[in-house]
Amino acid sequence: MSVVARQGFKYSIIGYIGFLLGTVSAIFIFPNDFEFYGKLRYILPTAEMLVPFVVLGISYSNVKFFHTVEKDGKNQNMLSLSLLTIFVNFLVFTIIFFLLPYIYPKFRSSEAWKIKEMILPLILVLSFCAIFNKYTSNYKRIVVSNIFDNLFPKIANLGAFCLFFYFALSEKIAFAFFFGIFALMLFGYIYYTNRLERIKPDFNTEYFRKNNFWKEFFNYSFFGFLGTFGNYLAINSFMIGEFLGMEEVGIYSVLYALISLISIPQLGLFNISAPIINKTLIDGDMEELDRFHKKTSLSLYFLGAVLFSCIMVGFPYLTQFMPKNGTMLREYEPVVWIWGSAVLVDLATGFNGNIISLSKYYRFNILVMLLLAGLTIGLNYYFIKNTDLKLIGIALSTAISLTTYNVIKIIFNYIMFKVSPLSIEMIFVSIICTLAITVAIVLPNFNNNFINLIYKPAVVLALIYVGNYFTRIFPVENYLNIDFIKSILKFK
DSSP: OOHHHHHHHHHHHHHHHHHHHHHHHHHHTGGGOHHHHHHHHHHHHHHHHHTHHHHTTHHHHHHHTHHHHHHTTOHHHHHHHHHHHHHHHHHHHHHHHHHHHHHSGGGGGSHHHHTHHHHHHHHHHHHHHHHHHHHHHTTTOOHHHHIIIIIHHHHHHHHHHHHHHTSOOOHHHHHHHHHHHHHHHHHHHHHHHHHHSOOOOOOOOHHHHGGGHHHHHHHHHHHHHHTTTTOHHHHHHHHHHHHTOHHHHHHHHHHHHHHGGGGGGGTTHHHHHHHHHHHHHHHTOHHHHHHHHHHHHHHHHHHHHHHHHHHHHHHHHHGGGSGGGGHHHHHTHHHHHHHHHHHHHHHHTTTHHHHHHTSTTTHHHHHHHHHHHHHHHHHHHHHHHHOSOTHHHHHHHHHHHHHHHHHHHHHHHHHHHOOOSOOTHHHHHHHHHHHHHHHHHHSOOOSOHHHHHHHHHHHHHHHHHHHHHHHOOSOGGGTSSHHHHHHHTOOO
16 A cells, blocks of 8 residues: 555544544533633634734745755755744734734733733644644655644643543643643654654755745745635634633534534545546546536535434434533524534535636635635624624524635636536435425424434434435445445555
8 A cells, every 4th residue: 555545544544533532522521611611612713813824824835845945955944944934923923912902902801812821822832833734744644743633632622621620620730731732742743753854953044045035935925824814613713702702612612513523524535536636627628527526516415414414303312411411502503504504505515625726726715715704704793793693693604604605616616617516416415305304303202312312313314315215316325335345444
């Protein structure tokens, strides 16, 4: 098995382990104390949202120019200067951060200012990690970085929460553990990078000054920086924490963990599809790209719709097994409906963004990312300030901005490449799933919630299977057989 195949398989395994750990924790552990979990979920996304202002896209340039500088034996020079630049950027960022209260006095009452002792050091650590993450990817090694990026944050959340809630330790100790995990992640990155190639600090600027290479380097970095503003999840966590409170951040995070189940079919797809997309674009075979786009999008939408339907009918009964009976989560059931529908639309559009980013129009992705960020911030502010919808308003904001973002990309791809992810089969999928959900909801309930939790989704699955059997929308029989199970266990 090739290095890429081994790394890809291990990457997927780590991804699913992390996903399972995060989801189980969010459902059965974190609802014990939404307030403290909300603080944890506020700190990390806020730091992640501010990291781009320190990194400024330099991490992407460490991939773009790696092979060029490696030929000249200057890859260690690039790494050293990148880390130094990050440190200087962080000092400038910190100065601006502490000057903000003098320019905008209300900033002193913000949550970000109150817990700056946690957020600022975390920004520096995550910024260094971003450089090492991209740099090590040049060696076609992605598994260790996936362990750091996927598992470590979940361990930090779970460990800090358990120390505070189950062991009754102070917030300071829990926060120290939380930060310690990320500090450990940084040391792990340094150690691993040194294992791949011995780190040799080189801060000489002569190579970058030659032929004004530094201009090309920072121009590309700037475009990478602009493309990092579409993290609407971090924006949501930050704005909920600032305007609604930490308890709402905790509830929002648990709901997100449930909704993210819908995206399971999407895991790893884009990494697998990228070479195929790239080849069809190079060959100019738009008919094949359109066929592949429609087929992949339909598969994603069908599988996502099945999971969404099961979540919809099972959610009221699942909350009964959560700490404190999930009462507060049950009150925000509309969030699951609204946000889940938006995720389904996202799945239905397939790899729209990948087509654009792999083409000569890649800069358009930056434009729509900025639009997504701006629309998310604007709509969040409107719903928070002008309505009493709270998290339902945030869900509406996310649904509107994410759908607008995807519709624009669909139109752009159709005009430029004559390809579209949409097909008539998606309408049939929607009808079948809607009917299945309706039937399951109107069927009588048992007194036992566990039976209801199993029986209702089972009815949905049975009805969808029957509907699909007659319409032949998705080839279920290709996946529910021994040969397929054997094939996924082979590593050729």
